[in-house]
Amino acid sequence: MPHAIxxxxxxxxRSFRRNLLTWYREHQRSLPWRKTRDPYRIxxxxxxxxxxxxxxxxxxxxRFLKKFPTxxxxxxxxxxxxxxxxxxxxxxxxxxxLHRAAxxxxxxxxxxxPQTAAELRILPGIGRYTANAIASIAFGxxxxxxxxxxxxxxxxxLQKKLSxxxxxxxxxxxxxxxxxxxxxxxxxxxxxxxxxxGVPLCYDCPIKKQCASRGMERKEPPIPGKRMRxxxxxxxxxxxxxILLQQRAHNERFMPGMWELPEAASxxxxxxxxxxxxxxxxxxxxxxxxxxxxxxxxxxxxxxPLAGVSQLPITGLTxxxxxxxxxxx
DNA sequence: CAAGCGTGGCC
DNA sequence: TGGCCAAGCTT
Numbered sequence: 001m002p003h004a005i006x007x008x009x010x011x012x013x014r015s016f017r018r019n020l021l022t023w024y025r026e027h028q029r030s031l032p033w034r035k036t037r038d039p040y041r042i043x044x045x046x047x048x049x050x051x052x053x054x055x056x057x058x059x060x061x062x063r064f065l066k067k068f069p070t071x072x073x074x075x076x077x078x079x080x081x082x083x084x085x086x087x088x089x090x091x092x093x094x095x096x097x098l099h100r101a102a103x104x105x106x107x108x109x110x111x112x113x114p115q116t117a118a119e120l121r122i123l124p125g126i127g128r129y130t131a132n133a134i135a136s137i138a139f140g141x142x143x144x145x146x147x148x149x150x151x152x153x154x155x156x157x158l159q160k161k162l163s164x165x166x167x168x169x170x171x172x173x174x175x176x177x178x179x180x181x182x183x184x185x186x187x188x189x190x191x192x193x194x195x196x197x198g199v200p201l202c203y204d205c206p207i208k209k210q211c212a213s214r215g216m217e218r219k220e221p222p223i224p225g226k227r228m229r230x231x232x233x234x235x236x237x238x239x240x241x242x243i244l245l246q247q248r249a250h251n252e253r254f255m256p257g258m259w260e261l262p263e264a265a266s267x268x269x270x271x272x273x274x275x276x277x278x279x280x281x282x283x284x285x286x287x288x289x290x291x292x293x294x295x296x297x298x299x300x301x302x303x304x305p306l307a308g309v310s311q312l313p314i315t316g317l318t319x320x321x322x323x324x325x326x327x328x329x
Numbered sequence: 330c331a332a333g334c335g336t337g338g339c340c
Numbered sequence: 341t342g343g344c345c346a347a348g349c350t351t
Contacts, residue, residue: 090335
């Protein structure tokens with residue numbers, strides 16, 4: 001009968017680290033941010049990966065770094081350029097804060113990215129997780145990370161709820177001090193590919209012998225949150241190779257300054273060009289897109305050449321619609 | 330500390 | 341089809 005891990009026993013923690021790291025080195029996914037130690041590139045990846053799927057990040061990461069290859073390139077870009085490169089990734093506040101932080105690094109640190117978790121933590125958009133991730137992966141600082149994956153892995157491993165500071169202490173106690181970057185990524189990789197939400201794939205788990213809840217079902221707390229269903233009508237105005245876009249006010253709380261299709265009058269009776277479903281944060285939208293004339297009260301609208309649309313920070317919904325209509329690659 | 334912030338892919 | 345997320349941070 002295998003025994004569950006006891007964090008106070010060095011033989012247990014050693015065995016855990018070895019098994020996890022060996023597994024990680026054999027099974028890790030090949031990802032672009034794992035092929036570099038450039039702190040700026042790792043920083044960008046960590047911000048993009050916040051609450052965002054790897055597949056979605058992959059599409060944007062390469063393009064973003066081609067456009068902004070160094071922290072200085074990013075710092076000297078305009079916010080609109082940065083948001084345009086971020087378009088589709090969501091959580092645009094991340095891009096604004098990354099841009100602000102890059103400006104700080106460029107102007108106050110001669111473009112040198114901070115090399116410790118404590119200094120990284122000061123930059124806008126970098127919290128405890130991100131600071132520790134960059135410091136451990138790029139600089140080998142022995143600081144543990146806790147994200148959704150790590151928390152789930154640890155709670156299953158020890159079969160108990162670990163709240164607040166306790167999770168961080170636990171992660172730190174397990175951390176491999178000689179390869180903190182690989183260890184942190186290994187914990188997250190395990191959570192993302194083996195110790196997944198719902199039913200975990202324990203058969204393939206490298207540390208199952210030490211896991212207290214191995215193979216046991218756990219009931220995830222059901223979240224009641226029901227999203228609101230709403231509908232809207234948008235207008236597609238096309239003049240030769242240009243379309244009409246409208247910029248959201250800069251003082252909007254939600255996606256300020258970003259570009260989208262103007263609203264159509266609600267009483268349009270014709271059939272829409274297109275219907276799309278779109279979910280954002282708290283609402284599920286059913287959107288109808290009509291072709292039509294320039295609306296009378298169109299504030300802050302501009303006729304934008306199709307070739308220039310990709311340079312603008314457009315919302316994800318706008319991107320989705322224009323792609324469906326083959327107006328955007 | 331809970332709420333708010335976006336999106337596209339998956340089962 | 342549609343509910344459920346995914347390498348968090350800020351307020």
